[in-house]
Amino acid sequence: MEEGWGPPTSLRQILMEATASTSTNEVLHRFYSPEWPRSRVATLAPSVDGAAAEGDAVAAKILENAAQELALLAAAVRTQLWERGDLVEVAYVGGVFQSRRLLERFRMLVEFEEGNRCVAPRYGPAEGALLEAYRGAGMRVELRMKT
Secondary structure, three states, rough: OOOOOOOOOOOHHHHHHHOOOOOOOHHHHOOOOOOOOOOOHHHHHHHHHHHHOOOOHHHHHHHHHHHHHHHHHHHHHHHHHHHOOOOOEEEEOOHHHOHHHHHHHHHHHHHHHOOOOEEOOOOOHHHHHHHHHHOEEEEEEEEEEEO
């Protein structure tokens, strides 16, 4: 948009304000620097989601692309661990899935493959890490689901 070839977007102003930048070039150079590591950039996801909800086509496209990339990643992992057609529950984890738009697109793409079912995580990060540690140590542990 800044250079005249992209569609207008409210993200320009949102990102400039969030980063206390005076130009889009400054925004670009702040991202992924020690001041703005990936984790801090990720905190801007709700702003992108909000812009999309208000009709910003660029923000909506960013969310669609993110959902597609995440679904491709899930598909790649699935093909390495299960046979085609096996019943597999694919859990979504991370703050980006707070976006209903992104989650629904991800769910649709994941469930497009026969046998896949997109589900909320059964356990939180701590329980998952503990289960994985037990599994890595050769121990079999089953947690009971809360009812």
